[in-house]
Amino acid sequence: MIRACSPLLRTLLIGLAVLLAAACGPLDAASAGAEETAVPDPAAALVPAPVSLRAGDGRFALSAATPVHAEGADAAAAARHFAAYAARSHGLALEVGSGQGRAGGIRFDIDAGADFGGPEAYAIEVAPETVRVSAADPRGLFYGAVTLWQLLQGDADRTGGVALPAVRIQDAPRFGWRGFMLDSARHFQSVEEIKQLLDAMARHKLNVFHWHLTDDQGWRIEIRRYPRLAEVGGCRIPAGDGGVDPGTGAPVPYCGYYTQAQIRDIVAYAAERHITVVPEIDVPGHAQAAVAAYPELGVTGEQVEVLNEWGVNQTLFNVEESTFEFLENVLAEVVELFPGTYIHVGGDEAVKDQWQASERVQARMRELGLADEAALQSHFIKRMERFLVARGRRLIGWDEILEGGLPPEATVMSWRGIEGGIEAARQGHDVVMTPSSELYLDYLQTDSPNEPPGRPAMVTLEQVYRFEPVPPGLEAERRMHVLGVQANLWTEHARTFERVQHHVFPRLAALAETAWTPADRREYDGFLRRLPAQMQRYRAMGIEPATTPFEVLADATRNRGSVTVALRNPLGYPVRYTLDGSEPGPGSAIYRAPLDLALPATVRAAAFHGGVALAPAATHVFDDASLLVRTDEQLGTCPDTGRLLLRLEDDGPLHGERAIFNVTIFYPCWLWPEADLEGIAALEVRAGRIPYYFQLAHDEPNRKFLPASTAHGELVVQSGGCQGPRVATLPLPAKPDADGFITLRAPLTPTADRTDLCLTFTGDTRPTMWVLDRVRLLPGRPRP
Structure with missing residues (x-):
């Protein structure tokens, strides 16, 4: 389950006094005393920093x-x-x-x-x-x-x-394009929620709202000429228990789309705040919701369902003249709804397998004189571009649209790093920089166990802030083509608006300063000193930002009869703590070095700025029992396994909070480094099962398994790492218990050594997968 504080507690995080906090030196323990006696400074509250x-x-x-x-x-x-x-x-x-x-x-x-x-x-x-x-x-x-x-x-x-x-x-702003993209196709937000985000964008001085409205998992815009796009394409049946009524067993569809009246309202609301809305209608890939509504648009002509899986799907639009006419009719209505200059046509992740396998598509390529499928996608994009130019608009797309050639008027959004943006600028195309490695907000922002579900890897506040949109290697005469910068939130894992806010704030503040403030005026430590004031503004304006960057995390190492505790705040704010269970305050001890504590021990700690705690105090309790447990968040991933670590949510219950698991979907394996097995007689594992709801396209061969020896697979435990000897093999049941979990126990031979324990589920269990929730070491005799 998500181990997060309640909304009520979140509202107490920052007092109004932080609005008067001023520049006070680097954020480290040595400066803690200075930062708590700061003198008011008008610059201390401004985000983004002015020229x-x-x-x-x-x-x-x-x-x-x-x-x-x-x-x-x-x-x-x-x-x-x-x-x-x-x-x-x-x-x-x-x-x-x-x-x-x-x-x-x-x-x-x-x-x-x-x-x-x-x-x-x-x-x-x-x-x-x-x-x-x-x-x-x-x-x-x-x-x-x-x-x-x-x-x-x-x-x-x-x-x-x-x-x-x-x-x-x-x-004055550094860049003219200061953007934020929201994916409303995977998960749907209400009109009021969209307006709340537009308000927040305006208060960050952002001016482009890129709205991802169509994808495999949903078509969210009413097209009056083709009503089935929204009526059929706007609904899917979620995978697993999330798509089933527990009382009746009937399917529970996930539906939502914006009427044209609602879209006009949102566009006008944005314009009042000087924000341009750029709609995205994704072609030729990410097309399954449209093909589900109108199968004749697909390559195979077969009926498909709106996709309820994540990843890279292979459904494409076909390249018949009737399909181009269909898409042009769609764009004609889109142009009427969105008066801005740009229309986004996607162009990303269009896996060409269906085109390659289709005799009809191959014949069309010959009719058109096209050498390969990349040229066919270029033809597709150019056809859309001609239609838009004739109506006074400009086409923008993800950097894949460079493949096969691109009209000079087209603009490129560089997401696969900055290389596509550099190449586009050198070819004379305008560019918006939005690399996934720095500006994808659905990536986790800290390693806190309280993070909600998200994508692999991490995009920290500092990464967003330090991203430089104009590559130093780009020639001076081409730098004018960099229109600006944009952060993107894909919502596969953002099932609620609370999660949307967690992912977006406060990282949107870092983006705002990157986009607005001159490069020579940006300074990360100074931004951190101004951030608490911004957090207070969020709450005053009804926004619930992430609290995880302001938590205090504890890393514990068990000794004989004692524990060594290292405290840290992800953003580096000074940490104060108590050992008697009391609430830490501005006069409490400041953390400077790891603490050696006799067991049992309780550490309460909070990060401070301006004499105010930035988040509710974290309470960390250490005793013999707790030090013998590791949750999935505390375990490592197994090396050399083609790992793709995801933080995934369970499929049930239908309503309410769900369990969350860290799992590598390419190889279901977890590692407990340096596990202390002295006196340990057994190992207990709690595991759950969730749907395997991923399509990996050409990455599918990277998914590996240990071969299963029994009907439903096993949990294999190895010592000395994932290449070491097996110390336990536990057969798995056909299904979990009624609560969705199972508990497995295996005897271990006591040893005086520390060892890397590797835990792996065997076999290909799709359409479901086993996931580890926690591991407990069970002593066979009292430990010294």
């Missing part, structure tokens, strides 16, 4: 009587956003009125004749008597309103009220 900030003397005090002046509709719109933000985060009720004949107060001005440095640039001047936010364009004025809101200090209901520090700011 230029000069602090002044004094402050501007605000109250409900403070006049807010705005002349004209555009200026008034920016002023109203500022007032709405201030009301929600600081309890301050401000009234926006005309600026005519009124002096003092806060003024929002659009000066179209002035040179601020671009349409998204702005200036702010705060003095003790007056405040002015100005820009040449409504976009810049809106971003000025966001920055002014971030400068607010205090609370309307507290002593001292609300104030703005005296400051002068001149600011």
